[in-house]
Amino acid sequence: MLNVARGRAANAELAETSQAMAKLALDRKTLPVAAVHEIAEITVPAVDRDTGDVDLRKPCLPVVVARVELIPDALEIHSSPRPERFVLVTEFITDPERPALITTLRGRLVSAAEAAVIEDTVTAVAAAATPHQVELDEGDLVWSHDRAVVVALS
16 A cells, blocks of 8 residues: 655655654554555656646656555544444545545444444554554544554554
8 A cells, every 4th residue: 555645745744654653563563553665755747736637847746655564455444423433434435526636435334342443543553653643534544354453644
């Protein structure tokens, strides 16, 4: 799986948080944290945000990417205002005119037992990852085969 910095300011943050996650995965093997296989800076052509067209007249941009362990059958975990507290996302619905813009989510609410596992995972990883944290609505946490796994830190 790839974590990709979205913008120049995010490059340093992704490099730092990915390094912290790599160290956490190595030092605390009992925590459900995905392994970080590689952190690299690549260059990509400039893209017009409105049209999605590549603009070859503009210089290429540096982008930090982190190659992280692929978690099989993973569903992204998001928060919910309902008593169930969490949603396992099965589909991201995007704006047809702007396909990079997510407008809504489809998924299922978690059970009480699943919520307890998610809460325990977030608490344990947050305690070990300070000053970094796990952001539920940013794709940092996934659900796979009855466990929550951290795939990014914020």
